[in-house]
Amino acid sequence: MAIKNVVVAGGTGALGTPITNALVQSGFNVTLFTREGSTSTPPAGVTVKQVDYKSVDNLKAALAGQDAVVSVLGSFVIGEQKPLAEAAVASGSTIKRFIPSEFGINTRQTPGSAIGKILGSKTDLVDFLKDAADKNPNFKWTGISNGHFFDWGLRHNSLGLNKETHTATIYDSGNERYQTSNLPFVGKAVAAVLKAADTPADKTANQYIQIASFTPTQNEVLAAVQELAPDVKWEVKHAKSAEVQKDGEERLSKGDFSSFMPLLSVWQFADGAGHAPDIKDPAFGNNVLGLQPENLKVALAAWLGE
Structure with missing residues (x-):
């Protein structure tokens, strides 16, 4: 070396x-x-x-x-x-x-x-x-x-999954691929x-x-969780990225930097975000x-x- x-x-x-x-x-x-x-x-x-x-x-x-x-x-x-x-x-x-x-x-x-x-x-x-x-x-x-810190994000409920309350928050369709490690x-x-x-x-x-460790969609992650824990019923909530983005920008304009996590979720999960890398690209x-x-x-x- x-x-x-x-x-x-x-x-x-x-x-x-x-x-x-x-x-x-x-x-x-x-x-x-x-x-x-x-x-x-x-x-x-x-x-x-x-x-x-x-x-x-x-x-x-x-x-x-x-x-x-x-x-x-x-x-x-x-x-x-x-x-x-x-x-x-x-x-x-x-x-x-x-x-x-x-x-x-x-x-x-x-x-x-x-x-x-x-x-x-x-x-x-x-x-x-x-x-x-x-x-x-x-x-x-x-x-x-x-991208997102996957293992850390699961533990700190920043990926939309909360295993204590068995709730899942899905942005838009939930089909946007995102970068996470x-x-x-x-x-x-x-x-x-x-x-x-x-x-x-x-x-x-x-x-x-x-x-990236992987580039899944939110729906793929939720489906995998449901497969791994079939006896648990998850309540699925839906968030509209445009509304979350607007709220985040308003909070940020007032100096509220806690808006970072909602803005990050929109950046990664919103339909059409397009921020997941192409895993086949050399x-x-x-x-x-x-x-x-x-x-x-x-x-x-x-x-x-x-």
Whole structure:
């Protein structure tokens, strides 16, 4: 591997932990950046450094000897990616690859939309990385979009299924395909990107890729759940995406950022949304990285059995 030493910023959260575990299992030397004063428990097998995410100089010093950075900084502190990126591209930096906290929907498609207003700092950060790579051929970046977090979304009722109340919310016809990934699958994708990075096999340098554990429809997911739990009767509710979108935009105009989840549901599930990647496209991230799709029913059975 041309890249050996990897920093993970935000590596103790719901997504950061499986990413960190995948990197450790793939043989990388992993260092976790944590906020000064953090009491989070890091995964086993990593080095921990406390940093000041607002100080470029502090971050530059902490990045000494590292080859790559994976940012998993959450939405509430996403602005702190900028100093981290500035430190990574600073003169004399050894960082060869920067993977920003793009995990989620494809933000390159969102400018001009309501949800794009919420994700603007992510869009700006990728623009910054693109400019940096143009100016410095030794520095490269890779954006990874994975759509909805499937396993996490099932547990937190953000996919329209609530197993406690046995209710299912279906947007429009329920036949729109959407992009979604289990958290460990995202970790596998990050590891695959960095394994090939800065080698002749590298196909993701300065690229934005989309991955997915699967690209189902809401109706397919509900049918699979009903098959796996035939004795349970699910109450199906229907939502009109146009109404949800209008309400979300009105709330957002008043500074209510809790509108993100409804707007995200419309973005993914609305009839004609068209945001699911073409799994047969050679440029689809799974195909580029050699990742096999996962089994929808296995993921659902695990959730039902929790």
